Amino acid sequence: MALDEVVVGIGGAAGDGIASAGDTLALALARQGLKLYAYNSYQSVIRGGHIWLRLRIANEQPLSPGNVLNCLVALNQESLDRHLPEIQPGGLALFNTHRVKRVPEAPDGVQLCPVPVPDLTEVYTKLQVIQNTVLIGALYALLDLPFEGVESVLESTFARKGQKVVDLNVGAAKAGYEYAKANFRTMENNLKPGQDKRFAVMTGNEAFGLGAVAAGVRMYIAYPMTPASGILHWMAAHGEKLGICVRQPEDEIAVMNMTIGANHAGVRAMCGTSGGGFALMTEAVGMAGMIETPMVCVEVQRAGPSTGVPTKTEQGDLFQAKGAGQGDYPKLIVAPRNVYECFETIKEVFNLADKYQIPVIVLSDLLLSEHHETVDPDRFDFESPGIDRGELITEPEENGQPYYRYKVTETGVSPRAIPGVPGYMHVAATDEHDEDGVLISDVYTDPTRRKKMMEKRMRKMEYLRKELPPPQLEGPEDADVTLVGWGSTWGVIKEAIQALKEDGITANQVQIKYLVPFHGKEVAEILSRSKKVIVVENNYDGQFARLLRSETLIKPDGHIRKYDGEPFEPKHIVAGVKKILAGEEEIVRCLSEEPGWRTEHPYPV
Amino acid sequence: MALDEVVVGIGGAAGDGIASAGDTLALALARQGLKLYAYNSYQSVIRGGHIWLRLRIANEQPLSPGNVLNCLVALNQESLDRHLPEIQPGGLALFNTHRVKRVPEAPDGVQLCPVPVPDLTEVYTKLQVIQNTVLIGALYALLDLPFEGVESVLESTFARKGQKVVDLNVGAAKAGYEYAKANFRTMENNLKPGQDKRFAVMTGNEAFGLGAVAAGVRMYIAYPMTPASGILHWMAAHGEKLGICVRQPEDEIAVMNMTIGANHAGVRAMCGTSGGGFALMTEAVGMAGMIETPMVCVEVQRAGPSTGVPTKTEQGDLFQAKGAGQGDYPKLIVAPRNVYECFETIKEVFNLADKYQIPVIVLSDLLLSEHHETVDPDRFDFESPGIDRGELITEPEENGQPYYRYKVTETGVSPRAIPGVPGYMHVAATDEHDEDGVLISDVYTDPTRRKKMMEKRMRKMEYLRKELPPPQLEGPEDADVTLVGWGSTWGVIKEAIQALKEDGITANQVQIKYLVPFHGKEVAEILSRSKKVIVVENNYDGQFARLLRSETLIKPDGHIRKYDGEPFEPKHIVAGVKKILAGEEEIVRCLSEEPGWRTEHPYPV
Amino acid sequence: MATATVELKPKDYKSNVPPDWCPGCGDFGVLNALQRACADLKIPPHEVVVVSGIGCSSNLPGFFKAYGLHGLHGRPIPVATGIKLANKDLTVIATGGDGDGYGIGLSHFIHGIRRNVDLTYIVMNNQIYGLTTGQVSPTSLAGMQTKSTPSGNVEEPINPLMLALAAGCDFVARGFSGDTKHLAELYKQAIQHRGFALVDVFSPCVTFNKYNTYDWFRQRIVKLEEKGHDPTDFVAAMQEARKMGDGEVPIGVFYRNPNPRPPLDERDPVLASGPALVKRPMGITNAEGRKLIEELM
């Protein structure tokens, strides 16, 4: 049975160089026109632990890590022990005989491929990570892929280290390739390398960075925090060339206040963090709402609460974003649904932030931000829709009118002058203020004025809602069940729907991108036509389901949730839908339960 | 027409000593067995502005500031100009002829009572605030109340300053009293002073302090912030005597972390703040949830967003409290409904915090925390229900069993040992951890264990919900309309219901105290029997209405909201209910619109 | 820092909102001196941004005619930093109270010095929390009775000048709001200093601080320039800075580094190479964008 897609798992410890091995492999495949989705399950430790990177490879773009394991590249004994039992019949396990001493029994139909790495490259004695290169070479052979893919990547990766290093690496890969060709069976598959169009391998975080560049961002400000640090690193690496000032201040409070200051002065400035850092920013997010300064923050969620599982994925910060800061103020919360949308969203929300003069929270998560996938470079348009600064006053204009920074208007938006423009001086105050900016909290308060100003600000929300594209139903109208998700789970739900179809269950999908303001009416209308509604989300408490109920008054028929740190696989959703449709459970709590995920508690009390 | 209750308004500028004049008056009335409710509308300025203190006086306890004005004590020209038009027929306006130069025309049936203060007391030339004492004496006369009330209060207030100061003050009051008796008509009323039982005059903040004492709190930690500072001041004033260590650290982040540290070490420690300070605390609230350390924080809401109107009331921080910190963790959010409940709540929630080892957020607001009312001292029971520390290990016990701090149990609660106890050493970590406290985020992660630990913690919520008393319907079952409110609006809604009855509309009330966890089923059941449901809340966006919809799937028929800074008066709710029942509006946005509230913008551009 | 060609007077920096401070409050002097300093330096009002926190003192921008941002308690420095980095052509002045700057905002103060952005930071140090009606502050003297320390403060005050010096601040001065002429001179030097400059100002709170009154200061204040202090001598600066509480309260320029660190806008390669960020064109072409994506191919 020739496979249409192949899932490769690379297992090892932190420090074994899995990430760069994965990068090499992914790039090689992409250069040969294959599509892939890669997800790395790692721990919050710099050395040791168990790292588990899965690459799903296919001719058409995969949208999730997939359900199964076909090929294992075990960089150490533990990885072989853990994952060997998971390999599907027809699959194989590659490992370095020098690192793996004890070979467990392979499942039926699984080929064991021991590679004597030290015999294949003498570099190994000095540089053990070369095993990765050898094994990738071997894998390439066993997948029956042309070696040129690996070669070209090793060449470009090591080019700046000189031809010797290139040769050494290419040689190691080639040795693995040839050893495998000579000693093992290749795996039958339908992968079609050699397609003309080259794709890029991109993470959500890189797409956010590219989006920021397209949006004309001139400052990126962040305090390091997994899984948002990828944006910082990309920006820092490119800032100098692109004229983007990248700053790492003392804490997230400073980050948010600086970002607001910069936006206030008229540049586009962005910041990024994860949940714990965002908690510290919430007070200042409210300031942006009150002084009507645009601001864009990317909040990359990870598994909480508190420090939680910092290297694991979750969609657990929706309520935090929604409840950010005291009181009511207009804000936009957007959850991009895939890597392309990470890019598009940043361009879009900067325009909206400028137009409505509001803070924007972009909710990503570790899965979306850190997974790699192949993307079509032609789908990245840096020039359109173009930069729209809204009603921004950057030059003096002689109209003889006094300037009211917070002029009450129909839409709630008032023309905004930036510091430095003659004739438009004003104070932007976090105290309640009148149209001209003068405090109405201080020597005088006036309920009428206060009410007016609250309504002015909050009115923006209605106009904003109307401007945002409402959610769409994807899939057949008359399906048996509608799956409702938000943000990053778009792809895995889509794949689950495909799998359900094969099992005779038709499903369609509503994937929410704009969470606040919410298209309550439109979503209610869609869902009112659904036979069954199931909400899929990556948290314990059903934060989105609560929002959905509140905004649509629709009680979903079931919930599929996951909060064990690992992302959904299509099979979890498929099983959940079946259980719910069978009336077995209302809330299905998924678990990644393959033996490879289990760890014995290593330190008995 | 003799009045059953009298609303006295005292108006002046910050620095005119209105608060202490109000205190004197309130105490005098209370000592004479009268009941009162006093609310001070003030600005965020130390000198100047317009301060407006209303005291509502009756034989039975008033529950709100009331709807009207009967007596005005104008300490300056502005106050007379503003409020004279509001006085009801039969009412009067007292003022000092030395401060008020221009007497506007009085409404029909309103008695103008100019008092030549400088002629009545020679102290005035040196100490202008003595005018307050004179005018209160005069007011007493005009309300036909026995002078002894004022006298006794002045005596006790000034006792520590010596007999001369007492005499001087009593003399001034007496002069005012006699001048008024001689020159003005007394106001007919049915107030019955001289009742035997003495009540105390208490604010919500003082009740929180007393509750903390009853709960055995040993540390109070806070950073100053209106309107929570009253708790800090009361605690600081009493801490030394009561053995409560009161600390004011560098910021609210330190406050929350210190409070958690202290609770972790086994004392009961409380902290307090308002919305902006709470925003800074949210990260650490999540820590308490994760390490399962009990914590109690009083969040006294004020009008937001951001700095907002810091001296004005609002119920705008519900979402902030609910969304505090990233991820899902168990917490309790409680909104006491009156001053007695402020006291009771603290005793109650410390027991619950200890029992469930969770953080508790007590949501008060400026209205509840700062208004004064008469309370029955016998209703304050310091000894019952008694202090229950839950499963707390403070002494070593030889049972030969290893200790698992986070043992998985049916209820999710695991016995908690405090530092210092031999044999129970463990690490409390904000990273996800196993039953023994060892990290499962670090060298190893295990989805099964992670899931188990999330479920262990979150299970507490179900047990907690079952333990909390569900909301009750107050009033007739078959009423025309049910008013749903939360927290501090209990009293004003109750009075509105009374007024509606007089207008032929029967209403009943559900006033929610426990917001998280929420009694969704029970509330839905109550409301499903209601003819109409109207939600009353003191914010713009209907935060509570959103929670209610989410938890009950009930769409209220109408909303009455107020966010102009001033609290609801019964009349706002009455008018709102009528409009909604008449189908005129779905969301009624109330406004305090008497001329006295209006201020011309004093600084034209 | 641009200078205007027209004559400017202090009243050109006066907004139409009269200060709402208590009569006698020290902050009036701070405001007046700042208006005078800006006029003397001829900085066009629209090129000045005054950024404050929350507190009585932080109300200052409302009374000063310029651009203003009256932000959050404790956060003027990061906000001012964001503004200055975005538009280095502006004169950015951060201001606030002792609670604001040395309490909740202390970390930004020290790290602000470390970053060395070209800001002037003016602290109205009244040794009390004024706006919240009189609680202890990090500069309140030990023993001081306040609403939160009714039986006396049991903590020692921090010394902001020592901290600034230890943090590497290249311009450290202290003024007294009772001497606005002297204060205005300090401001002028601070504004002209390229880099982070601190002017701590003793600005008495006449309502809540009954200890550190005008009289208290007048009896103790000594001008550094009159006693021959050399402001380029770091060790001498430290020694003078230590004196608070010893009966003598020195004011003036404590330290002016003769070899000051270059400000961040000269060190950061992006800021240094070109006009103010806000004046640069935005966005890139598809061709340029494509190059960035090609790095991933």
Place this chain on the structure above:
Amino acid sequence: MATATVELKPKDYKSNVPPDWCPGCGDFGVLNALQRACADLKIPPHEVVVVSGIGCSSNLPGFFKAYGLHGLHGRPIPVATGIKLANKDLTVIATGGDGDGYGIGLSHFIHGIRRNVDLTYIVMNNQIYGLTTGQVSPTSLAGMQTKSTPSGNVEEPINPLMLALAAGCDFVARGFSGDTKHLAELYKQAIQHRGFALVDVFSPCVTFNKYNTYDWFRQRIVKLEEKGHDPTDFVAAMQEARKMGDGEVPIGVFYRNPNPRPPLDERDPVLASGPALVKRPMGITNAEGRKLIEELM
């Protein structure tokens, strides 16, 4: 601080979780020295609480057998303060990294010194953010290339010892994790000091900091005690503290105030008058409560 009657060995402070630091990480030395110091001082493990933030270094409590609280990034000091004030009989040690303590947590550090609670604060200063895989820290030297400063750090490092001295810290020391014997001696003195004590430790990050390596330090380190430094001399302490970066890296006790401020538990009237708060009875009687209400009648 209670002392045990039985003999205690460093291994009695070893938890059953082996450290997960990178092989060669400086934090091993910090851990070993602390275990040795506690053993030498005979503090029963259950009377020790080690409170940390978040970072590689902050994982320490997991490897140390005692009570531990592994809290939030930057917040060990306030948490430790709460614990110590609640139970003054415990030996409370706050610990964490340079990012944790001098970056996000800086304000607590300075105010912790001001409050002078009897804590020992150990900072594992590796001049980098380790756990987040190598970004610039507030103690990173200028020019250092990191993931967030790929073309070199454009800010100057702060000097934690200078700051501690300026803030009034009565015990200021620096150690090197490559010399655990010396380090253990510093810890012992710090723990025995009544009041806030700082031990900054250069603890190399072998994975991400390629500048400040063991070798780098070994070439520069000088022991203060060997060069005759008088730790009671504040000015000399300042002068030694300034030296970082000058080629010489002094370690040892920089300052020990001969007249130290009494710790907060002796100054606060509530803490001073009676046993540890946690050991006092809870609640009051109705009669006592009534008296409090009567104040309002």
